[in-house]
Amino acid sequence: xxxSRFDRTDALCGGLFIALGLFFAIQSLALDLGxxxxxxxxxxxxxxxxxxxxxxxxxxxxxxxxQGEPFGKLAWRGILFILPAxxxxxxxxxxxxxxxxxxxxxxxASFASQKLNPLMALALSAAITxxxxxxxxxxxxxxxxxxxxxxxx
Amino acid sequence: MDLFNNLVLGFATAATPANLLFCLIGVLLGTLIGVLxxxxxxxxxxxxxxxxxxLEPVSSLIMLAGxxxxxxxGGSTTAILINMPGESSSAVTAxxxxxxxxxxxAGAALAIAALGxxxxxxxxxxxxxxxxxxxxxxxxxxxxxxxxSLMVVGLVSSIALAHGSIIKALAMVALGLLLGLVGTxxxxxxxxxxxxxxxxxxxxxxxxxAVGVFGIAEILRNxxxxxxxxxxxxxxxxxxxTRDDFRQMVGPVLRGTGIGSALGILPGGGAILAAFxxxxxxxxxxxxxEEFGHGAIAGxxxxxxxxxxxxxTSFIPLLTLGIPANPVMALMVGAMIIQGIVPGPNVATExxxxxxxxxxxxxxxxxxxxxxNLPLIGMWVKLLTVPYYVLFPTIMAFCAIGxxxxxxxxxxxxxxxxxxxxxxxxxxxxxxxxxxxxxxVLGPLLEENLRRAMILSRGDPSTFVTRPISAVLLLIxxxxxxxxFLPSVRAxxxxxxxxxx
Numbered sequence: 001x002x003x004s005r006f007d008r009t010d011a012l013c014g015g016l017f018i019a020l021g022l023f024f025a026i027q028s029l030a031l032d033l034g035x036x037x038x039x040x041x042x043x044x045x046x047x048x049x050x051x052x053x054x055x056x057x058x059x060x061x062x063x064x065x066x067q068g069e070p071f072g073k074l075a076w077r078g079i080l081f082i083l084p085a086x087x088x089x090x091x092x093x094x095x096x097x098x099x100x101x102x103x104x105x106x107x108x109a110s111f112a113s114q115k116l117n118p119l120m121a122l123a124l125s126a127a128i129t130x131x132x133x134x135x136x137x138x139x140x141x142x143x144x145x146x147x148x149x150x151x152x153x
Numbered sequence: 154m155d156l157f158n159n160l161v162l163g164f165a166t167a168a169t170p171a172n173l174l175f176c177l178i179g180v181l182l183g184t185l186i187g188v189l190x191x192x193x194x195x196x197x198x199x200x201x202x203x204x205x206x207x208l209e210p211v212s213s214l215i216m217l218a219g220x221x222x223x224x225x226x227g228g229s230t231t232a233i234l235i236n237m238p239g240e241s242s243s244a245v246t247a248x249x250x251x252x253x254x255x256x257x258x259a260g261a262a263l264a265i266a267a268l269g270x271x272x273x274x275x276x277x278x279x280x281x282x283x284x285x286x287x288x289x290x291x292x293x294x295x296x297x298x299x300x301x302s303l304m305v306v307g308l309v310s311s312i313a314l315a316h317g318s319i320i321k322a323l324a325m326v327a328l329g330l331l332l333g334l335v336g337t338x339x340x341x342x343x344x345x346x347x348x349x350x351x352x353x354x355x356x357x358x359x360x361x362x363a364v365g366v367f368g369i370a371e372i373l374r375n376x377x378x379x380x381x382x383x384x385x386x387x388x389x390x391x392x393x394x395t396r397d398d399f400r401q402m403v404g405p406v407l408r409g410t411g412i413g414s415a416l417g418i419l420p421g422g423g424a425i426l427a428a429f430x431x432x433x434x435x436x437x438x439x440x441x442x443e444e445f446g447h448g449a450i451a452g453x454x455x456x457x458x459x460x461x462x463x464x465x466t467s468f469i470p471l472l473t474l475g476i477p478a479n480p481v482m483a484l485m486v487g488a489m490i491i492q493g494i495v496p497g498p499n500v501a502t503e504x505x506x507x508x509x510x511x512x513x514x515x516x517x518x519x520x521x522x523x524x525x526n527l528p529l530i531g532m533w534v535k536l537l538t539v540p541y542y543v544l545f546p547t548i549m550a551f552c553a554i555g556x557x558x559x560x561x562x563x564x565x566x567x568x569x570x571x572x573x574x575x576x577x578x579x580x581x582x583x584x585x586x587x588x589x590x591x592x593x594v595l596g597p598l599l600e601e602n603l604r605r606a607m608i609l610s611r612g613d614p615s616t617f618v619t620r621p622i623s624a625v626l627l628l629i630x631x632x633x634x635x636x637x638f639l640p641s642v643r644a645x646x647x648x649x650x651x652x653x654x
Binding site: 009010012013016017020021024027028031032035036037038039040041042043044045048049051052055056058059062072073074075077078079082083084085086087089090091093094102105106107109110112113115116121124125128129132136142143144 | 318320321323324327328330331334338340341343345346369372373374376377540541542543545546547549550551552553554556557558561563564565566567569570573574577578581582583584599600603604607608611612614
């Protein structure tokens with residue numbers, strides 16, 4: 001199988017849809033399917049999952065005998081630093097509170113770019129935190145606890 | 154005259170000094186966030202939504218209308234000045250708008266976008282006022298089967314104008330529908346696909362999905378090759394279009410308004426389709442089609458008008474049927490429900506002041522935008538000179554705050570990260586996110602109506618074709634589907650989309 005005779009991107013895409021389709025199909029089968037008259041919670045998702053699997057198969061099938069475009073490079077640095085930002089915010093916002101959680105999240109996100117050194121990142125995150133607290137917490141009055149229970153003694 | 158009285162009632166409700174102030178604040182905030190690269194109108198509204206919850210229903214929806222217009226205009230500004238559209242509807246504007254900016258005509262492009270939008274908004278406000286009441290009457294006749302078929306039409310038409318492979322778009326719809334079903338089954342209370350996480354029992358948060366798939370995926374795409382992005386203009390001058398510009402924009406604006414108004418009614422991402430459709434039409438009608446992609450005025454004026462007209466008329470399915478036509482309308486539904494209003498045919502009869510107030514406020518939001526926002530453009534442009542590596546940690550912080558503020562559920566933040574990754578990978582696999590999002594919004598509604606229709610017909614699926622309205626709707630859906638698979642249409646569709654890349 002030479003790479004010119006087969007579109008990697010589409011094959012991967014088809015494979016992904018098949019996998020997702022099968023995942024939902026198996027999960028649906030664990031639910032009550034019911035009848036066409038009284039559909040159970042699993043009926044509609046099962047049908048959809050089968051359609052998704054089928055479409056995935058079609059995409060996979062079509063990926064053969066086709067010249068593929070390159071997949072391009074992935075933004076690894078971005079994935080590594082951007083995605084943890086909301087996760088870290090979520091893990092700390094109720095414990096540490098809004099202010100520290102926001103600071104941590106923006107600090108981590110700053111490293112997604114190669115152009116920021118740690119000192120600049122520190123300054124930037126501080127600025128973002130001050131601004132957001134002023135706007136969202138004080139001016140707009142969103143009901144966030146600024147400093148959480150983990151910081152109380 | 155009924156229409157006149159209704160509009161007077163609407164304006165009397167919307168134009169109190171307090172409401173005007175809220176509308177203005179909305180416009181300013183909307184632009185402020187919307188102008189940030191990578192944040193589209195949907196994400197902006199999602200982030201600002203919680204602010205409006207403190208107000209009474211009418212004021213809150215009026216402020217939302219302001220936010221919406223501000224966000225949309227902010228999105229166009231970003232698209233024109235740095236070629237970074239926040240969402241697919243302004244992606245069309247970016248094609249020629251950015252080229253105009255490169256030729257030093259950014260000011261004119263921005264003014265054309267705003268004026269075209271305003272004209273389209275004015276016309277379509279009247280259209281909503283004229284067509285909403287009779288459609289409400291029709292909507293009251295709709296049963297579960299009709300609703301189901303109507304949504305099928307919407308989903309199919311969202312495929313027709315998605316980028317790239319039709320099969321992939323179909324798969325994205327299916328995946329979106331499945332994701333929409335995550336949560337508790339309404340009939341039996343059984344949790345579905347929650348993987349045992351009770352925080353997802355209410356379903357995946359729509360805002361989390363929208364922000365992840367559109368906002369964060371977009372940031373990741375931009376981080377792929379970190380090139381320094383140049384803002385074309387430190388100072389935008391020459392805001393006023395020339396006489397010649399005006400002459401060139403009349404036709405596209407009129408056609409764009411027509412196309413947008415018609416497509417906006419379709420429950421299927423009307424505004425998004427409208428911008429694409431208008432671009433295609435303008436290119437086809439133009440005497441100099443080679444100008445498109447190189448700064449054609451029609452390429453900005455048409456899609457912007459169509460976009461706005463479509464955005465406006467997409468209120469028709471929302472107000473009459475309670476079906477959100479696009480992600481923004483879905484957010485409106487969320488806002489209305491939180492205010493204790495159930496969107497649907499009853500709103501017009503039970504709460505006329507609110508119903509007409511919303512319609513009037515749409516126009517007021519649009520007016521404020523032109524009158525107050527356009528002169529402030531210099532300030533917004535300054536925002537764009539901020540380097541990208543400063544912007545995206547800021548955007549990430551705002552996204553996190555916005556998503557968290559909707560429900561105060563930290564699992565929504567984990568979902569954002571997940572959807573961000575998924576959206577990025579899917580875009581790398583050349584799959585469009587728009588059909589996924591629409592599927593997600595319509596998933597629960599589609600299932601509910603399917604099940605109800607089947608119960609009503611005692612398990613006989615022929616109910617969908619024996620009920621005339623439903624049959625016609627399904628025929629339309631089938632027609633669209635067959636059309637996009639026809640070789641000739643397919644080839645044409647590919648050339649249209651090629652231009653944008």
